[in-house]
Amino acid sequence: MLNTLIQPPQPNMYRYDEFDAQFVSDRVNQFSGQVARRLSGELTEDQFKPLRLMNGLYLQLHAYMLRIAVPYGTLSSKQMRKLAHLARTYDKGFGHFTTRTNLQLNWIKLVDVPQILRELASVEMHCIQTSGNCVRNVTADQFAGATDEEIEDPRPLAEIIRQWSSLHPEFVFLARKFKIAVGATEKDRAALQWHDMAVQVVKNAEGRTGYLVMAGGGMGRTPYVAHVMNEFVEREDILAYLEAVLRVYNQDSRRDNIHKQRIKILINTIGPEEMRRRVAREFDELKRMGTLQLPKEELDRITAYFKAPDFETGLSDEMPEAGPDFANWVKTNTHKHKAKGYAIATITLKTPGQVPGDATSEQMETIADLMDQYSLGEVRVTHEQNLVLPHVRKKDLPAIYARLKELDFASPNSGLITDIIACPGLDYCDLANARSIPIAQKIALKFADLDRQHQIGELKIKISGCINACGHHHAGHIGILGVDKKGVEFYQLLLGGSGAEDASIGTIMGPGFGEHEIADAVERVINVYLAERRGGERFLDTYRRIGMEKFKAAAYQEAAAA
Amino acid sequence: MTKLIKSGAYAQDTYARVADDAVLPEGPVLVSLARFQKERDALLARNTPVGVRLQSSDNPETLGADVHHFALIALEFPKFRDGRAFSWARMLRTRLGYTGEIRAVGDFLYDQVNYQHRVGFDAWEVPDHFTIEMFNWALTEMTNVYQPSTDGRTTIRQLRAATRKP
Numbered sequence: 001m002l003n004t005l006i007q008p009p010q011p012n013m014y015r016y017d018e019f020d021a022q023f024v025s026d027r028v029n030q031f032s033g034q035v036a037r038r039l040s041g042e043l044t045e046d047q048f049k050p051l052r053l054m055n056g057l058y059l060q061l062h063a064y065m066l067r068i069a070v071p072y073g074t075l076s077s078k079q080m081r082k083l084a085h086l087a088r089t090y091d092k093g094f095g096h097f098t099t100r101t102n103l104q105l106n107w108i109k110l111v112d113v114p115q116i117l118r119e120l121a122s123v124e125m126h127c128i129q130t131s132g133n134c135v136r137n138v139t140a141d142q143f144a145g146a147t148d149e150e151i152e153d154p155r156p157l158a159e160i161i162r163q164w165s166s167l168h169p170e171f172v173f174l175a176r177k178f179k180i181a182v183g184a185t186e187k188d189r190a191a192l193q194w195h196d197m198a199v200q201v202v203k204n205a206e207g208r209t210g211y212l213v214m215a216g217g218g219m220g221r222t223p224y225v226a227h228v229m230n231e232f233v234e235r236e237d238i239l240a241y242l243e244a245v246l247r248v249y250n251q252d253s254r255r256d257n258i259h260k261q262r263i264k265i266l267i268n269t270i271g272p273e274e275m276r277r278r279v280a281r282e283f284d285e286l287k288r289m290g291t292l293q294l295p296k297e298e299l300d301r302i303t304a305y306f307k308a309p310d311f312e313t314g315l316s317d318e319m320p321e322a323g324p325d326f327a328n329w330v331k332t333n334t335h336k337h338k339a340k341g342y343a344i345a346t347i348t349l350k351t352p353g354q355v356p357g358d359a360t361s362e363q364m365e366t367i368a369d370l371m372d373q374y375s376l377g378e379v380r381v382t383h384e385q386n387l388v389l390p391h392v393r394k395k396d397l398p399a400i401y402a403r404l405k406e407l408d409f410a411s412p413n414s415g416l417i418t419d420i421i422a423c424p425g426l427d428y429c430d431l432a433n434a435r436s437i438p439i440a441q442k443i444a445l446k447f448a449d450l451d452r453q454h455q456i457g458e459l460k461i462k463i464s465g466c467i468n469a470c471g472h473h474h475a476g477h478i479g480i481l482g483v484d485k486k487g488v489e490f491y492q493l494l495l496g497g498s499g500a501e502d503a504s505i506g507t508i509m510g511p512g513f514g515e516h517e518i519a520d521a522v523e524r525v526i527n528v529y530l531a532e533r534r535g536g537e538r539f540l541d542t543y544r545r546i547g548m549e550k551f552k553a554a555a556y557q558e559a560a561a562a
Numbered sequence: 563m564t565k566l567i568k569s570g571a572y573a574q575d576t577y578a579r580v581a582d583d584a585v586l587p588e589g590p591v592l593v594s595l596a597r598f599q600k601e602r603d604a605l606l607a608r609n610t611p612v613g614v615r616l617q618s619s620d621n622p623e624t625l626g627a628d629v630h631h632f633a634l635i636a637l638e639f640p641k642f643r644d645g646r647a648f649s650w651a652r653m654l655r656t657r658l659g660y661t662g663e664i665r666a667v668g669d670f671l672y673d674q675v676n677y678q679h680r681v682g683f684d685a686w687e688v689p690d691h692f693t694i695e696m697f698n699w700a701l702t703e704m705t706n707v708y709q710p711s712t713d714g715r716t717t718i719r720q721l722r723a724a725t726r727k728p
Contacts, residue, residue, distance in 0.1 A: 019718040022705050030703045034673065050643060051673055133643065163708045163718070169680035170652055170711070173645025250649045251621065285657060291710035298719060 008077045011378035012145075014159045014305045016124045023166070024121045027128055031055045032114035039110070054172065056102075056130030057113060060430050064108040067130040068120060072140035072158040072182070073101035073381040077368040080379060082123040084364035090116055095364070097349060097357040099421060099472055100179070101139050101381040102130055106428055128166055133174045135165035135246070139181045141189045142382040145306060146390040148338035150184040151201045151209060156303040157238070158182045160294065161199075164239050171246050175253035175261035178246070179218075186501060191383055193217050193226045193503035194475055196263045197245055204232045211238050215245050216267035216275070219469035223505045224264040227272035229279060235299060237283075240292040244282035248275065308338075309376050315341020315393060322398035328450060329401055329412035343394050345375075346414040347387040347404060352444035354408070355437050356422045357385030363407050374400055383472075383499075384421055384460075386414065417459040417526070418444040421472050425465030425482065426489070432465035434482025434489035435515075439463055442519045447526075456526060458538045460499070475499035477540045478522060479506040491518040493525070495551055496543045509552050524554045567697050568663070568685040575687075577613050577634060592636060595620050598628075606631055615667065618646045622654050629658050637683070639668035648681050655682035655712040675700040682712040 016024070031051075038048040052058075056067035068083065075083075083103055087095045090112050091105040098104055108116070120126055130137055138158045145153040161180060165171070171178075181190045184201035192198035197215045204210060211233045217226030233241045249263045252270075267275045286292055317340050319330055335344040347367065349357050359367070367387060371379050374396045375389035382388060392400060404410035413419045420443065423429065425436030440463050447453055462476030466483075473479030479494035490512030497506030513521045526539070528551050533542045543551065566575045577592040591605075592613040598605060605612050613634030616622060622629065629635075635654060637647040647666070654660040665685040666678050675686060679701055686697070706718050 017722065019706055019721060023708070023718070026704045026706075033703075047642075047671060051671075133645075166708055167677075167704065168709050169677040169707075170648045171645070172677060173643060173648065173674070175645075247649055251646060251653075255618070255644055255646070289656065297723075301722075 008372045009377035011074075011076050011376050012305065012307050012309050013074050013076065013155075013378065014071075014302070020124070020163075021121070024124070024126050024128075027055075027126065027167070028114065028117040028121050031117060035110060035113055050132055050173075053132035054129055054134055055117075056127030057108075057110075058131060058430070060106065060428050061426075062428070063106065064110055064113070065428070066105045066108045066113065066116065066127060067098070068103045068105070068125060068127050069130045069137045070101050070103060070125075070381050071162050072138055072144070072155050073142055073383075074140075074155065075379050075381065076123075077371040077377045077379075079123045079125055080364055080368040080371065082119060082125070084361040084368070086116055086119060087364070088361040093362075094358055094360045096355075096424060097359065097381050097385050097387070099383045099385060099423075099470060100130075100137050101142075101383055102137055103381075104424070106424070129172075131177075132172075133176050133178075134172045135168065135174075135178045135180060138162050138165070139179075139190055139383055141183045141185060142380040142388045143189060143335060143344055143390065144184065144380075145308065146337055146342075146344045147185065148336065149187060151203060152184055153303075153306050153308075154182040154184040154199075154201050155306050156299065157199065157201070157211070159302055159305075160239070160299070161242065164242070168246075171250060174246075174250055175255055176258070176263075178249070178263065180242075188499075188501040188503070189382070191472070191475060191499040191503075193501075194219060194472070194499055195226060197242065198226060199238070199242075202232065208234075210234050211241075213238075213241055213245070216264045216272070217503075218262050218264040219472060219474050220262065221259060221467045221469075222262075222265065223469070223474040224268055225503045225505060226264075227267060227275070229272075229276055236294045236296070237287060239294055240286040241279075241283050243292055244279045244286055247282045248278045252278070309391060311339035311342060311391070312393065313340075315395070317341050317394070319343075319394055320398055322401065325412070326398055326401050328454070329410060330397065332412045332416060332454075333414040334397065337391070339391075341394055343392055343397060345389040345392050345397065345400060346382070347389065347409050348411050348414050348419050349386055349409060350413060350419045350444065351408050351411045352413075352418050352448040353441055354444075356420050356440050359387075363409065366403065366407055367409075370400060370403055384419065386419070412450065413453060415458050415460070416453045417447045417456050417461060418453060419460070420444060421460075421462040421476070423464050423471035425463075425471075429465060429470075431468055432482065433467075433484035434465050434491065436463045436465040436471055436480075436482060439480060439482070439491060439515070439518060443522055446519050446523060456530070456539070458540075459526075461522070462497070462499075472499060473497070474506050475503070476506060477538070477543070478525065480518065480522075481508075481512075483512055485512070489515050491515070493518075493521060493555065495525070495548060496540065498540060502540075507548060509548065509555060513555075521555045525551050528554045564687050564689060565692075566665075566685060567688055567692070567694065570697070571694065573685070577611070579615075590633070592634060595624075602628070613663075613665075616647075616650065618644045618650075620650075622650050622658060622660075625658075629654070629660050632660075632662055634663045634665060634685075635660065636665040636667045636687075639666065639670040639674075641668075642670050642674060648677060651678065651682040652712050672696060672700055676703065680707070680711045680713045680715070 214226035422440035464471035494506030611633040
C-alpha cells in the first residue's frame with residue numbers, strides 16, 4: 001500500500017535547520033572520538049561512563065543498551081522506519097518504548113554506536129542527554145496539538161527547552177539527573193508533578209498566556225510530589241526562570257550522598273519558600289542581564305513548525321459501526337479530537353502476555369504505514385509506554401483497528417488494569433533487584449477477560465524492579481515494587497498513587513509477596529474494590545475513601561491461608 | 563607532573579602553592595580559603611599577587627568585596643562528576659564582576675574543557691600528556707552553541723536571526 005505513496009506526508013513538527021544538523025553531526029563525531037579513546041584504552045571505564053551516559057549508552061547485564069531520544073514523544077513515519085531499521089540491523093529486531101518516551105535498543109555493540117548515531121542524525125534524531133546527570137529528554141502531553149482541552153500546543157516550548165538544555169555548559173555535570181515535562185491542559189497526562197521541573201501553560205487573571213513552573217517532584221527511594229515555584233512566569237522570561245532553578249540546584253544540592261542529590265531533596269530540606277526565594281534572586285539577575293529573554297519572534301518561529309495541519313472539513317462526527325470489538329476499542333482507546341470528524345487513537349503496546357512497551361521492527365514499520373495513511377505521518381510515544389495516532393479521521397478507525405488486530409496491538413485496554421507500566425527489570429537491567437516483565441505479563445493474563453477489565457474500569461498498575469522507580473510504582477493506583485530478600489524476589493504492593501492532576505504517592509501495604517503470590521494478591525485487592533465501590537468510583541477513589549485496612553486484610557489474610 | 567595552559571598556550575605558573583601550615587615564600591602565593599580568611603590582612607599587606615583556591619563546596623560569594631583583591635582564583639574539581647565549579651565560574655564573571663584568572667584544578671576531563679571555557683575559566687592545570695592541540699580541539703569540536711554564556715559567544719538563535727536578515 002505504501003508503494004503507492006511517493007512521498008510520505010511530512011507532519012507539522014520541528015525540522016532541523018543547518019545549525020541543528022551541524023550540532024548533532026558535531027556531537028556524533030565528538031562521541032565517536034570518545035568511543036575510540038575508550039576502545040584504545042586511553043579512557044578508563046570510570047572516565048568513559050559519564051561521557052557515554054550523556055549520550056544514552058548504558059552497560060546493562062548482558063550488553064550495551066542505547067537509549068534514543070524521542071523529544072516530547074513526537075515521531076514522523078520516516079523516523080519510525082529508521083528506528084525499525086536500527087533495531088533489525090544492530091539489535092535483535094525489537095525495541096522498548098520507555099516511560100521517558102524514548103526508545104531503548106537492548107543488545108548493542110560499542111563499535112556500532114557511531115554508525116547508529118550517524119543513521120539517527122540522518123533523520124534528525126540523537127541520543128544526547130538520554131542519561132547521565134544532566135537535563136534529560138523533555139516529555140509532553142501525548143495529545144498535544146490534537147486535543148481541544150489545551151490552551152495551546154506545549155511542544156514549541158518543549159523544543160525551545162530541548163535546544164536550551166542541549167550541552168548547556170553550566171548544567172551537564174549536575175548532582176543527579178534532571179527531568180522536565182510540559183503540558184497545557186488541566187488534565188495531566190504527562191505526570192507533571194512527578195518531575196524535577198515541569199511547566200504548565202496557563203492563563204492569568206487578565207487572560208494572558210504564560211507558564212506555571214513547579215519543581216521538586218520525583219520518584220526513587222524518596223518520592224515527592226512537586227511544589228509550585230511560580231504561579232505565572234511571562235512567556236519571554238521562561239528560559240531565565242528555568243535556568244534560575246537549575247542554577248540554584250547545581251550550586252546548592254548535596255554531593256556527598258547519591259541518594260540525596262535530586263532537586264526534590266534540596267527543596268524539601270530547605271523548604272519550598274526558601275527555594276522560591278533563592279530562585280527569585282537568580283531569576284531577577286538573569287532578567288536584568290537579558291541574554292536569556294525569549295523574543296516573541298523566536299517563539300512564533302518555533303511555533304510555526306507545529307502549526308495545526310489542514311484538517312479536512314465537512315466530515316461526519318458520527319463514529320462508524322464495525323461490531324462490538326471495535327466499539328470496545330473505540331470506548332477505551334480513542335479520545336476527542338479538536339477537529340470535527342477526527343479522533344485521537346491510542347495504540348496500547350500492552351496486549352496481555354506482551355512485554356509492555358516492546359515493538360518489533362515489523363510492528364514499527366506497519367505503524368509507520370498507518371501513520372502515513374491515516375495520521376498525517378505522525379505518531380506520539382506516551383509515558384505509559386503506548387503509541388498515539390494523533391490525527392485520524394473517525395471514518396478510518398475501522399480500517400486502522402483491523403490493521404492493529406493483525407499486529408496484535410488492538411487490545412481495547414487503554415487506562416485499564418492490563419495497560420501496565422513496567423520497567424525492563426532484572427531481565428535486562430543492571431540495577432534491578434527483581435524482574436518486572438513476567439509480573440506484568442502474569443497480571444495482564446489473569447485479567448485478560450475484557451468484560452472484567454471494563455467492569456473494573458480505570459486502573460493504573462505500575463511496576464518497578466527496584467527502588468529507582470523507572471516503572472513509576474509510587475504513582476500507580478496499584479504500584480508494585482520488586483525487592484530482593486536474600487536472593488529471592490519479593491514484590492511489595494502500594495496503593496493510592498496517582499500520576500495525574502490529582503497526583504499522590506502510593507502507600508506501601510506491608511511485607512512483600514512472593515513471585516507466585518503477587519498476581520493473586522492484586523486480584524484480592526480488586527475484589528475488595530468491586531465489593532466496596534460506590535457509584536462511578538474508580539479504584540483510586542474507593543481507596544481514598546475507605547483507606548488501606550480492608551485491602552490489606554484481604555491481601556494478607558488469604559495469602560496466609562494459602 | 564602538571565602544566566599550565568593559559569590564553570591558549572603553555573604558561574609558566576608563577577604562583578607558589580602554599581599549604582595551610584607552611585611559611586609564606588616570597589612572590590605570588592596560592593592559598594586555601596581557610597588560610598586567606600585567617601590571615602587576610604597579612605596576605606593583602608604583602609605587595610605581591612595573592613590567589614585563592616576554592617573547594618567545590620565554597621560559594622565564591624563568601625569572598626565578598628575581597629574578590630577583587632585576587633589575581634587568581636583556582637576552582638577545584640574534587641572529582642570530574644562534581645559540576646558546581648561551572649556555576650561558580652559563571653557567578654565570578656557575572657554577579658561578582660571578577661576579571662582575573664580563573665583556573666581549573668583537580669580532577670577534570672578533556673571533555674569538560676569546552677564547558678569550562680564557556681562559563682569563564684581561562685586557565686587549566688593539565689596533566690603532562692595534555693597538548694595545546696588537544697586544548698584547541700576541545701574548544702572547536704562543537705561548531706555552534708545554543709546557550710548564551712559568560713564567553714559571549716554568538717548563539718545559534720543569533721546566527722539564525724542573522725541569516726534571516728537581507
